[in-house]
Amino acid sequence: MKFSILIPDAEFPVVHLVVNCISHVKDAEIYLMSSIEDSLIKYSSHIKHFSYYPEDDDKTVWISHINEEQKKYNIDLVMPVFEDGIGAIIKHKELIYFKDRLCLLPSLDNFNTARNKVLLSKHMVINRISCPHSFVLDKDNFENKIFKFPLLIKPSEGTSDGQGICKIFSYEEIKDFFANKNNVNDEYLIEEFIEGYDLSCNVLCKNGEILNFTIQKGIIFKDVEFTSPIGVKFLYNSSLLVEVKRLMKSLDWSGIANIDIRYDYKANNFKILEINPRYWGSLEASFVAGVNFPYLYCLASLGKELMKQEYNCIEYLKLPGLLNAIKKNKWLIFNMMFIKNNTKLKFVFHDPKLNIMRFYVIVKNYFKNKKKSDS
Numbered sequence: 001m002k003f004s005i006l007i008p009d010a011e012f013p014v015v016h017l018v019v020n021c022i023s024h025v026k027d028a029e030i031y032l033m034s035s036i037e038d039s040l041i042k043y044s045s046h047i048k049h050f051s052y053y054p055e056d057d058d059k060t061v062w063i064s065h066i067n068e069e070q071k072k073y074n075i076d077l078v079m080p081v082f083e084d085g086i087g088a089i090i091k092h093k094e095l096i097y098f099k100d101r102l103c104l105l106p107s108l109d110n111f112n113t114a115r116n117k118v119l120l121s122k123h124m125v126i127n128r129i130s131c132p133h134s135f136v137l138d139k140d141n142f143e144n145k146i147f148k149f150p151l152l153i154k155p156s157e158g159t160s161d162g163q164g165i166c167k168i169f170s171y172e173e174i175k176d177f178f179a180n181k182n183n184v185n186d187e188y189l190i191e192e193f194i195e196g197y198d199l200s201c202n203v204l205c206k207n208g209e210i211l212n213f214t215i216q217k218g219i220i221f222k223d224v225e226f227t228s229p230i231g232v233k234f235l236y237n238s239s240l241l242v243e244v245k246r247l248m249k250s251l252d253w254s255g256i257a258n259i260d261i262r263y264d265y266k267a268n269n270f271k272i273l274e275i276n277p278r279y280w281g282s283l284e285a286s287f288v289a290g291v292n293f294p295y296l297y298c299l300a301s302l303g304k305e306l307m308k309q310e311y312n313c314i315e316y317l318k319l320p321g322l323l324n325a326i327k328k329n330k331w332l333i334f335n336m337m338f339i340k341n342n343t344k345l346k347f348v349f350h351d352p353k354l355n356i357m358r359f360y361v362i363v364k365n366y367f368k369n370k371k372k373s374d375s
Contacts, residue, residue: 002027003076004048005298008066009085010034011055016041016354017283018081020347021294024287028298033069043357049073059088063095070098077301079103079294083115083278086255103301104206104254106277114251114275117189118156124272127250130243131272132262134191152191153177154274165226167193194271196263199237201244202286204256204296208249212296214286214311215240220321228281231321234289234313240270247272256297284347285316317343 005022007015010032022028023046030047035055042050053065066078066089078101080086090108093099106114113119124131137153153174155164168174197217204212215236218229244259258280260273279294286293290311300306317325322343326332332339339345348355 002029003298003302004029004031004073006031006033006066006069006073006075006078007081008033008062008069008078008089009080009082010041010050011036011039012082012085014081014279014281014283016044017281018279018294019044019046020284020350021287021292022046022298023350024292025295028295031069031073031075033065040354040357040361044351044354046351059092060095062088063092067095067097070096070101075101077101077103077298079298079301081279083276086278087111087115103297106251106254110251110253111277114253114257114277116156117154117274118187120275121189121191123250124247127246129247129250129272130269132191132194134189137188137190147171147174147190148192150193152193154189154191156187156189167225191273194262194264194266196265198273199235199240199261199263199270200280200282201240201259201261202256202280202283202291202293203244203248203253203259204293204300205248205253206300207254208252210245210248211300211306212291212293212309213241213244214289214291216282216285216289219315220317220324222320229321231315231317231325232282232285233315234285234311236313237270243270243272247275256293282316282318284344286311288316288342288346289314315342319344 005028007018007030009015011034015032019030019041022030031049031051032041032047033051033053034041035053037052041047051069053062056062069075070078078089078096080089086105089096089102090105090111093102096102105111113123118136121131121134150167150169153166153168166177168177199215199217202214202216203210214234216232216234218231219233220231221227221229240261243261247259248257255277256279258276258278260276262271262273264271283293291309296306296309322339322345
């Protein structure tokens, strides 16, 4: 069965991961709508049509463009890929002409709870879901508080790949944090620092029930703290899955999500940290492990019955992760089967036109910057 998909927020970098996954399925036609006119994704061999509309702060204008695209190309399914687009469509759902052609989405209240660390923390405490001890702090009420260090300070919203998260070891560091002019959020979550390690669980849900999932643990990291891993290993853990199921049920979640989790060495249990209510940076890794989340999301949204896809407990490395692994084990460069099937290189030749354009831009910028530095 052929069907068409409109991704209306194709200006976000995660879109190329979504396109890479869906394009492995022959019956899907991909239409993109972006606020970046010269976006490289328009050179992808796997998209049917690329439309440009200038960015407008008025999201109702953006919704009107979606309606235009739906009517013009008879789109079967509208699927935003990032938080801003997902939230805007949920909020202005009534303005969509063909509401039955929207992908599965949570309610606005539950979406806002999921994306806000403070609201989510309170929600988990009320629903007795395992999570770190935390409390709310703003820049005007941290005086005369008693803290147990170390701890983490997290902005309630707006973090990506660990940006904005700080590990604090003293009261003076808290004062310095709030004295920093860049820390302008009104509300922060103060969270206990848990000795342990991080995992994540990726899910596709409908009405609070998990239809498909993968669980992964980081094995190779950048030098910067709190950033996402550049190499992961997939695993299965029933105790972790129980907590994620309870969380998704409590939110009556519909759609996709990436849940960050911490294993607590002392308590010997898993604690939910936060939810990314959007597609995630290691989406291609899940595809390689055996679960094509974007395609399954489309099928579920179109009302198709889904079979749970078993995933393989493999390792997957992004290109920086592959280089890191080769530095530690030079023999890995001869393991061509692993490099071909378990790394980002699997997708390089899947979309040659796009990757040639990327290489051209990289070379062009290199010589442009070199010329500037020489002058």
